[in-house]
Amino acid sequence: MKTLEYDVLVVGGGIAGGEAALNLANIGYKVLIVEKELSIGGKMILLSKVFPTLDCAACITTPKVSEIQRHPNITVFTGAEPRKITKKGEHDFEAVVFQKPRYVDVAACTGCQLCEEACPVSVTDEYQFGLIGRKAAFIPFSIASPRAAAIDIDNCILCGACERACPPDCIDFTQTEEEFLVKIKSVVVATGFQLFDPLKIPRYGYGQYKNVITSMQMERELAPTRPFNTILRPGDGKMPDNIAYVLCTGSRDKSVGNPICSQVCCMYSIKQAQLLMGALPMADITIYYLHIRAFGKGFNEFYAQAQEMGVEFIKGKVGKISEKENGNLILRYEDIEAGVVKEAEHDMVVLSVGILPNRGIDEVFDNEKLKLDPFHFVDQSDILASPAKTSIDGVFVAGTATGPMDIPDSILSGGSASAETTSYLRRRN
Amino acid sequence: MEVEKGKTAKYLKEKRPVPKEVTEHLKYFTKTKKQLLDALKEGDKTVPQLAEELKKPKEEVMFQLMSLLKYGYVETGEIDDNDEYFYYKIKSNGKNKS
Ligand SMILES: Cc1cc2nc3c(=O)[nH]c(=O)nc-3n(C[C@H](O)[C@H](O)[C@H](O)COP(=O)(O)OP(=O)(O)OC[C@H]3O[C@@H](n4cnc5c(N)ncnc54)[C@H](O)[C@@H]3O)c2cc1C
Ligand code: SF4
Ligand code: SF4
Numbered sequence: 001m002k003t004l005e006y007d008v009l010v011v012g013g014g015i016a017g018g019e020a021a022l023n024l025a026n027i028g029y030k031v032l033i034v035e036k037e038l039s040i041g042g043k044m045i046l047l048s049k050v051f052p053t054l055d056c057a058a059c060i061t062t063p064k065v066s067e068i069q070r071h072p073n074i075t076v077f078t079g080a081e082p083r084k085i086t087k088k089g090e091h092d093f094e095a096v097v098f099q100k101p102r103y104v105d106v107a108a109c110t111g112c113q114l115c116e117e118a119c120p121v122s123v124t125d126e127y128q129f130g131l132i133g134r135k136a137a138f139i140p141f142s143i144a145s146p147r148a149a150a151i152d153i154d155n156c157i158l159c160g161a162c163e164r165a166c167p168p169d170c171i172d173f174t175q176t177e178e179e180f181l182v183k184i185k186s187v188v189v190a191t192g193f194q195l196f197d198p199l200k201i202p203r204y205g206y207g208q209y210k211n212v213i214t215s216m217q218m219e220r221e222l223a224p225t226r227p228f229n230t231i232l233r234p235g236d237g238k239m240p241d242n243i244a245y246v247l248c249t250g251s252r253d254k255s256v257g258n259p260i261c262s263q264v265c266c267m268y269s270i271k272q273a274q275l276l277m278g279a280l281p282m283a284d285i286t287i288y289y290l291h292i293r294a295f296g297k298g299f300n301e302f303y304a305q306a307q308e309m310g311v312e313f314i315k316g317k318v319g320k321i322s323e324k325e326n327g328n329l330i331l332r333y334e335d336i337e338a339g340v341v342k343e344a345e346h347d348m349v350v351l352s353v354g355i356l357p358n359r360g361i362d363e364v365f366d367n368e369k370l371k372l373d374p375f376h377f378v379d380q381s382d383i384l385a386s387p388a389k390t391s392i393d394g395v396f397v398a399g400t401a402t403g404p405m406d407i408p409d410s411i412l413s414g415g416s417a418s419a420e421t422t423s424y425l426r427r428r429n
Numbered sequence: 430m431e432v433e434k435g436k437t438a439k440y441l442k443e444k445r446p447v448p449k450e451v452t453e454h455l456k457y458f459t460k461t462k463k464q465l466l467d468a469l470k471e472g473d474k475t476v477p478q479l480a481e482e483l484k485k486p487k488e489e490v491m492f493q494l495m496s497l498l499k500y501g502y503v504e505t506g507e508i509d510d511n512d513e514y515f516y517y518k519i520k521s522n523g524k525n526k527s
Contacts, residue, residue, distance in 0.1 A: 121451075122458045122496055133458075133496030157447050157455055160438035173437035210488040228495050229505040229515065236487035237476030237494075238513050282512075327487075 001096075001181045006032040006075070008421055009095055009184040011082055011361065014042020015061070015407060016399020017190030018068050019414030024188075024421060025073035032182060033068070033076045034097055039144035040076060041065050042192050046127065046141070048222035050407055051271040052298040058143050058224065065145035078102075078146065082182075086366040087392060091185040091425065101175035103151035108170035111139060111147040115162035115171060123155045125227070129217045131234055132227035137162035137171070142225050186394045186424055188417050189370070189378055191361045193400040196250030196258065196354040204246065204351060209323040210235030212349045215245075215268060222275050231279050233348050235327045240348040241282055244331055245269045246318045247289040251354030260375055262354035263404040266293045269352045270303055273311040286312040286346065288333055296406065316342070321349060355404040368392045377403045388417040396421050461485075461493050466502060466519065473506045475514035 013035035047057035080099035115137040125134035198206035316333040371391035398417035399410040506516035
């Protein structure tokens with residue numbers, strides 16, 4: 001096993017982990033980012049625009065991720081995960097990190113996409129959340145970082161067409177899984193969140209009715225690197241003109257095991273509604289909500305702006321969604337203000353899915369317990385005085401790994417994790 | 430063992446047979462691609478029109494057609510008179526070899 005040495009291991013290369021890594025690297029610490037996906041940037045790199053400023057997400061993320069990749073004090077492993085982290089003493093940790101073979105020499109790949117063009121296989125594109133296909137030889141998405149191809153070996157027929165097409169000969173099917181022993185002085189956990197799976201609420205018909213999509217799928221439809229030529233229904237390609245949002249899908253709902261508020265769904269839905277009004281000027285947008293939570297800076301104004309633009313807000317609890325022959329959807333809901341059950345027809349429904357913890361990181365810690373909170377997010381042992389502290393001295397936490405939060409808060413949290421890591425590293429005993 | 434650069438797929442194929450589902454899936458995609466491109470060669474069509482012609486679910490046609498758009502075989506044409514469905518067509522100077 002190859003042994004490597006760094007000052008800090010950052011687990012997760014989303015915006016929170018990236019921010020923590022940059023701060024630490026800028027003051028001279030050597031940082032290793034271990035990211036399980038093929039690109040760093042987390043969920044943010046896949047968003048369209050961001051509330052409340054409506055800045056383009058890629059325009060903010062792209063310079064950040066390239067700064068991370070170019071930084072002399074930062075090393076990035078993609079397609080990699082720590083499998084075991086052991087605390088041997090203060091300022092003394094050991095991690096076993098596994099890296100899956102990408103079958104491409106990332107340093108040599110120019111991102112020319114000739115392998116993609118040559119590959120005959122088409123499978124579902126996970127980075128477009130299932131809306132479209134991709135090849136088995138593929139660049140994850142156009143602003144991926146690193147912008148290098150990867151081979152999806154599970155769907156590859158090993159025909160060799162990609163290899164023959166590749167000008168610098170950088171495809172290499174002899175690559176195998178690698179294992180590293182990494183010695184570090186401190187760890188930052190920035191493993192982020194996962195989206196609620198709406199298949200768990202069968203009465204909304206997700207999966208069965210193709211014009212019911214998730215908010216993440218709508219983010220992709222709205223992004224410049226969108227899957228379709230414009231906003232279309234995945235069920236039949238119709239341009240929608242009457243779109244409904246169902247807020248709190250999988251949040252504040254004990255029946256699906258997630259009683260807490262996801263904090264960002266109200267705002268990202270209001271954002272998407274505004275973007276849709278721009279993209280489809282004739283469309284009606286209705287948001288079914290329980291309470292609108294617009295507590296952040298500029299949020300209430302952003303909400304008011306959506307109302308002024310003509311987005312309709314209905315305080316209503318959606319009970320059931322059913323499909324008509326033409327692919328339109330009937331929403332049966334309780335109009336909370338009027339106290340009656342009503343029905344409304346829409347031609348597309350977006351489920352504003354909640355934010356759940358990414359499970360499993362606590363099991364990676366070997367000899368000391370990384371405590372989780374009652375909702376399985378990483379517990380902040382001193383939330384008021386030292387919010388990045390965890391139950392293990394020398395292990396800090398950043399971003400949505402601690403609970404739902406938006407991008408500005410994730411960046412702040414990454415900043416606080418880097419500050420607390422620095423103070424730990426300087427506290428020489 | 431030293432494996433020659435640019436010919437490594439063969440090496441792995443000997444060690445790791447390709448599962449049957451994977452080849453079946455490729456066959457299905459290639460066939461559907463040909464059907465869609467053939468149908469579009471006759472003229473510009475919308476997703477529901479293609480679905481009817483190919484006797485396939487509309488959502489499947491949508492998925493495959495949008496993939497072909499991404500891969501550069503197809504391009505977007507005009508929208509219909511009701512502003513509902515786009516027509517799609519074979520991409521001029523695209524890769525419509527099949
Ligand atoms: C539909 C939608 C729209 C949104 N829109 C907005 C918006 O407009 N404005 C806004 O402020 N916020 C928005 N958000 C919230 C925003 O996405 C989050 O605040 C932000 O992405 C959190 O960043 P993070 O780094 O904490 O987590 P993530 O983005 O989840 O990053 C975590 C990273 O860690 C990696 N990882 C996880 N586990 C491991 C492991 N074991 N080993 C290695 N790597 C691992 C993951 O692959 C991922 O890359 C939106 C969220 C959603 C769902
Ligand atoms: S070897 Fe695999 S990835 Fe390469 S072209 Fe053939 S099917 Fe695609
Ligand atoms: S692997 Fe080769 S063909 Fe594919 S993008 Fe990289 S350089 Fe181009």
